Amino acid sequence: xxxxxxxxxSGKAGRAVxxxxxxxxxxxxxxxxxxxxxxxCHFMKTDLCDLGQTIDxxxxxxxxxxxxxxxxxxxxxxxxxxxxxxxxxxxxxxxFQNNMMSTYNVFSAATRLDLKRVVWAxxxxxxxLPFTRRPPLFAPVTEEHLLAPETGYALAKVLSETMAAEMxxxxxxxRFIGLRISNILEEKDYANIPSYWGDPDLRKWNLWSWVxxxxxxxxxxxxxxAEIEGTENFTIAAAxxxxxxxxRALMAGAFPTVPVDATLGEFETLxxxxxxxxxxxxxPRYTWR
Numbered sequence: 001x002x003x004x005x006x007x008x009x010s011g012k013a014g015r016a017v018x019x020x021x022x023x024x025x026x027x028x029x030x031x032x033x034x035x036x037x038x039x040x041c042h043f044m045k046t047d048l049c050d051l052g053q054t055i056d057x058x059x060x061x062x063x064x065x066x067x068x069x070x071x072x073x074x075x076x077x078x079x080x081x082x083x084x085x086x087x088x089x090x091x092x093x094x095x096f097q098n099n100m101m102s103t104y105n106v107f108s109a110a111t112r113l114d115l116k117r118v119v120w121a122x123x124x125x126x127x128x129l130p131f132t133r134r135p136p137l138f139a140p141v142t143e144e145h146l147l148a149p150e151t152g153y154a155l156a157k158v159l160s161e162t163m164a165a166e167m168x169x170x171x172x173x174x175r176f177i178g179l180r181i182s183n184i185l186e187e188k189d190y191a192n193i194p195s196y197w198g199d200p201d202l203r204k205w206n207l208w209s210w211v212x213x214x215x216x217x218x219x220x221x222x223x224x225x226a227e228i229e230g231t232e233n234f235t236i237a238a239a240x241x242x243x244x245x246x247x248r249a250l251m252a253g254a255f256p257t258v259p260v261d262a263t264l265g266e267f268e269t270l271x272x273x274x275x276x277x278x279x280x281x282x283x284p285r286y287t288w289r
Contacts, residue, residue, distance in 0.1 A: 003027040004224065005058055007048060007106060008082030010036040012184055013121065013216045017079055020217035031057045032082060048082050048102035055109040079220050080106045080120035087125065087153035096152035103160045111171040119223040122161055122178040122233060124271055125154035130205030135255045139247075140264065140272035141207065143180070143233055161233055168231040175230065177223040181216055182209040182237035182271055190288045193242050200243065204254040207270035208241035212286035222280045234276040239284040240267040 004021055008014045009030030018040050021028050028041040035043055046057040058078060083099040084090060090098075103120065110118045127141050128134060128148035137146060149155040157180075164176035183206055185193075196203045219236045241247055246266045251258060264270075267289075276282040 002076055003029070004076070005029045005031055005078040007031045007046075007078065007080045007102075008121075009041075009043075010034045011081060011085065012186060012213055013181070014081045015040075016186075016213035016217040017081065017220050020214065020221055024221060029057075048105055049098060051105045051108065054102075054105040055112060058106075058109045058113055058115070076115060077117040077119065077224050078106060078110055078115055079224075080118060081220075082106075083121070084153070087151035092152035096156045099153065099156040100159060103156070104163065107160075107163060107167050107176070111167050111174050114171070115174055117224055118164070118174060118176045119220050120160070120164070120176070120178055122180045123154060123157045124180055124182045124206055124209065124235065124237070125149065125151065126158050126161075126180060127271075129154070131207075131255075132205075135258050136207065137258070139207065139251050139255070139258055139260045139270045140268070141235075141270065142272045143235060143275055165231045172230070175228050177226070177228055177231075178233040179216075179219055179223065180233060180235045181219075182206065182211040182235070184213050184216055185210050185288075186213050187286075193288050196242055197244050200245065200250055200253060203242055204250070208243045208247075208250055209237045209269055209271045210242050211236055211238045211284070215282075215284045215286055218285065219276065219280060219282050222282055226280045228279070232279065234280060234282075235271050235273055236276055236282065237269045237271045237273050237284075238287060239269055239273070240287055240289065241269060242288070243267075 004026050009018050010032040018028050030043045031046045046053050048054050084095045126147045127145050147158050149158045161178050168176045247268050251260050
């Protein structure tokens with residue numbers, strides 16, 4: 001039995017990740033400041049902005065899980081989803097400080113405790129969302145696109161990717177996998193999607209991208225065991241957009257000067273998931289269509 005610590009397990013992505021991990025035979029500990037609405041596994045209230053609490057939570061996780069799952073053993077990985085989940089929810093400096101410090105503490109604790117893997121939530125925002133200062137350089141946007149953070153939230157994600165690479169260099173035994181996650185929707189949110197169709201500008205801020213929380217869970221689980229050397233980052237999105245209009249027509253209307261790949265599918269995502277498909281085996285299962 002392998003055990004995994006999920007930070008932010010009470011949130012939208014966290015709930016789906018915990019359900020998926022348990023369904024695939026993992027023992028899980030939820031580390032969060034907020035108790036879950038549905039307690040699927042043991043919960044430990046922890047302030048991740050405090051390094052001591054973070055280290056203790058990861059160190060004690062095995063013992064805590066063992067009381068519920070007798071064969072859980074030592075935690076070999078942490079999936080770090082905790083943090084203020086989007087820009088604009090609190091002042092920019094607060095978002096930056098909270099997300100940067102909590103991520104540093106989780107990364108630091110993982111390397112000190114020699115965890116084998118850190119899977120963590122980076123963000124689509126690092127590509128320059130909402131694309132008001134400059135348009136994307138090309139579409140679909142790949143991991144090689146220029147990083148152009150426009151908020152404290154996005155800046156913290158970019159700096160955390162650099163931090164992951166450096167901490168992975170300090171401790172090569174800990175692999176870091178960043179998931180540049182798109183706008184997460186749950187199945188109940190599908191009912192809102194038709195409200196976007198009348199005005200494409202409503203969703204051009206992230207190139208009409210989205211991802212089902214259950215596919216985020218799939219990506220996190222795959223990242224735990226994928227053959228990865230060192231540090232890698234992957235865009236995680238649905239296979240399609242939230243729009244009825246073809247993807248090429250959306251780009252022509254909103255960003256007419258941006259080059260679009262000739263092989264782009266009719267409704268294909270404009271945040272490329274090709275790398276995640278190739279290296280993680282990620283295959284989005286859910287669509288609103």
